[in-house]
Amino acid sequence: MIYAFQTPTHAARAGSIGTVNDEPGSTMPRILITTNHLRERRGSEIVTFELAEEFADRGWHVDVYTNLFLPPMADRFRELASRASVRVAEDPYEDFGLDYDLIWVQHSLLPPSIIRRLGEREAAAPIVWHHMSPIIEIDQPLVAEIENRLADVTSFISERTRETLEAFGLDRPSQIFANPAPRSFVEADTIAPVALRRLAVVSNHPPAELREAAEALAEAGVETVFIGEPDGSVEVTPRLLAGFDAVVTIGKTVQYALVMGLPVFVYDHFGGEGWLRPETFEVEAAANFSGRSTSRRISAEALVDELLLGFEHAVAFVSEQRPAFRARYSLQRSVDAVLERAELRSPRPKRLSHGEVLRWLALSEQLRGMYRTLEHLQDRLAESESSREAAVMAAGAETAIDTETEAEQTVEADSETETETETGSGAVDGSIHVIAVSGPDTASRRRMRASLLQQTVAADLLSIVRTDSGSRPVEEPSLDAFDGIPVQVVDVAPEHRVLESVNERISSVPTEFVVVHDGYGAWHPRFLEYAIEHLEANPRQVGVVFDASRGVEVQINDVVLDAQNPLAVSRVPGGPGVVLDLLAQAGANCTPYSTFVVRRSAAICAGLFDPVLAHSADWDFGLRVLHCGPIGVADTPVPFVTLYERGATDSMRAARAELAGKAFRMDPSARLLYSAVVTTQGVFGAAEGREVLGRLGALEEELRNLPRLPPIGFELRVRNYLGRLPARVRSRVGRSVRGHR
């Protein structure tokens, strides 16, 4: 989708490459900037925006390609596009050419069309490959050999980032592009502060000691203003900073302040070394003023002391160095320097092999889907939190008392499990909710009933979802009579789908575990016992899946019986005792109904079942749950589930087609829901599926073997990423997935 395209109105400036010629009919130089996401007002988004703005100011046409484009950053780009030749595309099917005077790559992202073109023919467009973090995986050179093949210049945000990432195998000429500040900051007319009266804390995650310090500072007559997501995200502008005497921050805002002559106290959730001083400056600069150079954490009292006592020296240092900072951290000058580089003036020809194209495409698709899925889940969580709060508000007085109590309990539970994973067990009462979808025939209903009756661990609730409440054969045992198990029967209204009722049951009954029995499975008597034991022993796992043997039914005059031939056992790839691999789930449904016990919190987090899917709802559900956390594979001495599938081959084919259809059917906003894994299904189905799958496997193996990367799968790396989400989002994720009982 293309979001903006306007004729430039600003005067162009001359550059070494892509120099603008103002004469009529001359060609406007063009730059492509790529970045994974453009949404929140955060580091990489702002770097991208400022870069786009800088080139637009120079009279260039700016193309931006991203995987995610949403407000508030989308609003800023729209505003920019209204006054410059800027367009932003997030559609992976958008056809980009290679006709650029500069390609600026961030997050190792290029549009698929360009990747394919690079595999088809040699190209000479100059490419800068920029890395903005040494630790965020998406900034790491996971495709280092491709980067070496394509990049004319490799760019790093700091010296430390360069040192860290070159270990991945980068060997191209490099530069430091240290978060330079736009012209508006550099050219801001400010005077040096004389006393510390107003202090700005610019942080999306201010640590508690800073907030404590703010109270003490207030007593000392210093007003502290917190600026960042927890306190309402606003755009950091020269005008905003000019109203303060000093700034406590890390990262990009440091350069803003420095070029404006404001003293900077480096401190945030990673800790920090405090006031920038002559003796610490270069060390901090090498770490991009991230606070991680020493990760020093101090108390609120110590913070107050340092802030008050060191202010004067800090002002002196920054005032003295301001001209140097303006030269060093000017975006305009930094871009000039980039464009002057010989490697970019005479870019080398570059081309990718077929294998590199396939691998990169697959990786790009996977990362795109996973990131968009995460973003979507965060949105859904935020929505569910809002609606839950609204429901509480709307409830009557008596209910409100109960709810308040429950809310308090939830807070306590959250507090108790603070150190647990986001998908931790939360309310650990071990309660099990079995949702049994009444099967179409007597055999499946008998099987389901017996499966439940003989469990060594009884379910706490059995919900029977049935589509026909009509009469059954008289000899058939009733489905709604189970000794010792509370039963609730739900008749699906004609206008509703079965899975809508299943979702409703999951949502409305607060148990810890949920399992859906669809009538085509038979359970070993210890199925629930093993499932709960497994999940209690593995609190980080959001669900557990069982190997299943394939039962074959023989029907004689409507009497159904087992064929009793030697059984084929469908092993979950990876084997028992491990976690389900995302790739395995991409290739086949490893979470069919009756084999998958899931934490209710994860089921809700994943968005429950998609009622529209007739053949693949369980597969789709398993994929989405997998993005909430790892799914374990039960280690059982014998298969604990038997699946009786009718027309298994056909149903698998139908499921594949349905999943691929779902991915392609979605509009961009809804596509957020979907994982790249599912999109990959389309790739499998389209052509050379085996080759793609094999190469994905090889790629994953390579990634596992890379240094500095933990030997875990993508899904866990996503979870690691989740762990670094802003506190606002993380707390929501944590609360939601821990359950509310």
Added chain:
Amino acid sequence: MSRALPNRAATVSQAIASADIVSFDVFDTLLSRAAIRPTDVFTISKQALEARGDHLLPPNWTIARIAAEQRCYVDASVGPDITLDDIYDRLAAELHLPDALVDAAKRAEIETELQVLGPRATGRALYEEARAAGVRIFIVSDMYLPPEVIADALGNAGYEGWERLIVSGHDKLAKYNGTAFRAIRAEFPDAAIVHFGDNAEADVDRAHHEGIEAFHLPTVMTGVAEATTGLPYSALSHIPSNPNHGPVELGLSVIAALAERRMDRDHGPVEEQVGYGVLGPILVAFVQWLQHSAKRNGSTRLAFLAREGALMQRAYERYWRDEALQSDYVYASRRMINFAQIRDAITPSQLDFLVSSGVPLKVSDFIARFTGDISIADIDRAAARIGLRADSIVPGYDFPPLKSVFRALEPDLVAVARRERTDVIDYLHQVGLHESGAAVVDIGWNASIQASLKTLVNPQLQGYYFGLFDGPKTAGRAQIHGFADARRAGSDRHWIEHCVMHGIEVVELLFGNPDHPSVSTVRRGEGGFEPVYTEERLSDADAGTVRAIQRAALEFVDDYRALAERLPAASGELSPDAAFTVLTSLVRNPTPAQAAVMGSLNHDNSFGIVASPLGMPLYPHSRYRFRRSALRAEHERAWWKPGFEANLRSGAAAR
């Protein structure tokens, strides 16, 4: 199969009369199971347990149960003299089953054993002889079941008055190693002891070794020889060693066991063995399917059409008894129904029917099949139009010019049809075919009579057939249902193509009616409607053979019904695949005895005039040594080629 030993005593009766103690083996001597493989008990017990709705066993339960028992035998800490508890303890450990399920499964196995065990006629006779002689009776069994279960089984089978029961699992005294016999001999050193058992080694050799007289009572199946048996040898002989335990194997195992019991009490001639071992199972499977299908389709009254319907109706009513739908035997034939359907003019399809015959006939015979009112002179005139005479012989199929003859005689034929139609329709109304819920039952194969009946009396008429072909005449007809329906993929089509099509004449003869000829039409008489027969009927000899076959088949129906009443529903349903396996064994791979009996029966093609043997060479094979072309011609004419070939190999011949 175990070996059969010559018994050393002059007579068994003398031995019993002179004995102080007579001991008997239990399984396959005094008692036999209703399944030839003991392991099928595990399958039945699983189905019985699961039918109650409270438990599920693993889908490969039988295989696991067999393996657990085998492992117990070879586990020195448990075996070799094992108990049922040993086996289930191991099953529980290997399958991680909870105690409640293990106990339930164990009880189910015991109950199933008691249900499928029954007296073996030979053993029972010897036992009664021993009782009458007043000797002491001991029971000795190498078995894992508890002694009380075996005692119950003996009691249920009418064995009373025995004095002692030695069971290897419980008492750790066994026959196979001689310890049981040694113990008896030690306790009664001077007694004259006689032992009876089915196992040559354990029951006879070991007893002799311990100084005890022993007689071998081999099972009936041990003595079955392919050359002489009427049982479906190729289908049943491998069942004991077949490792699979699906419904087909269970069905074959039950068929074999019932056949063994039947031959044990009455060996009978080959015809009866064919009837009991082949036709009986196929009848059971058919009537089970018929009842199920009729109820599912809302049929309330079944009209079994002459002539094959007679046997079907008897089997149906004997199997379902009080549960049977109302049924009638209805005179009908293609001649009667299709001809009565001709109204003002003969339609092309009716014309196709009129000129169809399985064998070459004279032109006048073609006409005479429908009416004798047209003179030879008129037929001559009509035949002259195509250059023939009334006595010209023309092929039965694919001779379109014959239609001109019928066209020329059309007014006369229409008049005859009109006269017959009134009576036929009235008769069909009398037997209720016009009623809602009415259905016809027939052998098959294109359901052409039903198409005419729908036009004549009931557009909603349903039809149930033993077999249906897949062709233009059956395609898309929702109201016809086939037990083996080639329109359905899978085993239905397989059995039509690989069984029926290779011996349709055999199947029709098995179902044939020995009691009356083919029906030409019906007429209203003083006592009601009376059938008008054609000349087509079985010869007296053939009728006697068919009667013997069908009598034994209905005996199987009774026996199977009695067994099915005791079994869970899943076990009682006889697998159609099992039934067709035994039928196919007869049709495709007959034993010499089966070929001799069936091959000599004459096939009359139902609607033809000429009858000829199904598959019997005219002469012994030596005569064809220098007459290969004659042999080829006979082979070509043979209706049932596998039978012909089997007879040729065995030397059977018509002359």
